[in-house]
Amino acid sequence: MALVTTKKMFEDAYKGGYAVGAFNVNNMEIIQGIVGAAKKLNAPVILQCSKGARDYAGLTYLVKLVEAATADTDVPIALHLDHGPDFETCKQCIDGGFTSVMIDGSSLPYEENIALTKKVVEYAHAHGCVVEGELGTLAGVEDDVVVESGNESYTKPEQVEDFVKRTGVDSLAIAIGTSHGAFKFKPGQKPQLRFDILEEVSKRLPGFPIVLHGASSVMPEYVKMINEFGGNMPDAIGIPEDMLRQAASMAVCKINVDSDLRLALTATIRKHFAENPAHFDPRQYLKPARQAIQDVVEHKMVEVLGCNGKA
Numbered sequence: 001m002a003l004v005t006t007k008k009m010f011e012d013a014y015k016g017g018y019a020v021g022a023f024n025v026n027n028m029e030i031i032q033g034i035v036g037a038a039k040k041l042n043a044p045v046i047l048q049c050s051k052g053a054r055d056y057a058g059l060t061y062l063v064k065l066v067e068a069a070t071a072d073t074d075v076p077i078a079l080h081l082d083h084g085p086d087f088e089t090c091k092q093c094i095d096g097g098f099t100s101v102m103i104d105g106s107s108l109p110y111e112e113n114i115a116l117t118k119k120v121v122e123y124a125h126a127h128g129c130v131v132e133g134e135l136g137t138l139a140g141v142e143d144d145v146v147v148e149s150g151n152e153s154y155t156k157p158e159q160v161e162d163f164v165k166r167t168g169v170d171s172l173a174i175a176i177g178t179s180h181g182a183f184k185f186k187p188g189q190k191p192q193l194r195f196d197i198l199e200e201v202s203k204r205l206p207g208f209p210i211v212l213h214g215a216s217s218v219m220p221e222y223v224k225m226i227n228e229f230g231g232n233m234p235d236a237i238g239i240p241e242d243m244l245r246q247a248a249s250m251a252v253c254k255i256n257v258d259s260d261l262r263l264a265l266t267a268t269i270r271k272h273f274a275e276n277p278a279h280f281d282p283r284q285y286l287k288p289a290r291q292a293i294q295d296v297v298e299h300k301m302v303e304v305l306g307c308n309g310k311a
C-alpha cells in the first residue's frame, strides 16, 4: 500500500478514542521492527524522521527504506517529518515524498510561529501533504535544543483556536507536561500531566487531533537491563502508561515515542554481547534488537495507544 497522510488515521482515532503511534526511525532494523508490529496487530502507524535521523542515515535512505516497508504490507503507513525547523526542510521532505510534516515554531514568538506555520501549510496542502504545528514548549533534549526542566511552558488554551484558524494546520502538538528524552523528571519528582489543559484545548477545538510529544514511558525493564549488562544509567522516570492511555481516549490522536525504542535496542544489544562475547557478525545482535523494537511497539499499540486492529 502506498504511503498515506494522517488525515483518515486521525479522524478514525478521534472517533474511536484511541491514538496512533508515531515512532522515530533511524535505520532499517528500527523500521522493520515497527512495521512488523503494525502488520502483526493490523494497526495504522506513523514513521517519523528527526534532523538527527536525516543527518545519520540520509533523507533518501530513510524514504527508500520506508517505501520498501509499504511495499511489504497493506497497513496504512504515514511518513512524517519530526520537528521540522524551517520552511526549507519541510519543503525538501514534502518534495521527497513525505506525507506529513511538523513545523516546529514553538520556540518562536507567537506571531512568527503563525507566519512560518501558515507558509508551510500553504506549500504542504498544495502538494497533498498534512501539517502538524506546535504551541507550548516541552522540557528535555530534542535535536540540538535542550530545554531545562522548569523552563518549559504549557500550551495556553486561549491561543489554540486562533492558531489553528490562522495557520490551517491539520493537527496540533501541545505541552501538558511530557518532555523529550529519557530523563523527563527530576529524581523524586512525581510525573504529572495537565489534563485540564488538554480538556480545555479539546473543548475549544472540537474534533481536532492533538499530538503528544515526549511520550516515552522510559520502560523500567530496559533501563534495568542496560544497567545489568554493563551500563550506568541514572534513575530515569517516564510518562506513566495509564496517563498516556487516558490522553489517547481524549483528543490525543498521535503519541510520539523514540526514547523507549532506543532503550530497548541498546539493552538488547548489551545483553547479547554479555551472553555472546565472541560474536562479531552484526546480524547476530541486530536480529534480537529488531525483535525488541517490535516487542516494544506491540506493547505500546495494545496497552497504551489502543490502535491494534484499527488499520
Ligand code: G3H
Binding pocket: 024, 050, 051, 052, 053, 082, 083, 141, 142, 143, 144, 180, 181, 258, 259
Ligand atoms: O524529539 C526528538 C526525537 O527523540 C529525535 O531525536 O534528533 O536525536 O533523533 P534525535
Ligand code: 13P
Binding pocket: 024, 082, 083, 179, 180, 181, 182, 212, 213, 214, 215, 216, 217, 256, 257, 258, 259, 260
Ligand atoms: P520521547 O523522547 O519521549 O520518546 O519523545 C519522542 C518525541 O517526541 C519525538 O518527537
Ligand code: ZN
Binding pocket: 083, 142, 180, 213, 214, 256
Ligand atoms: Zn518531539
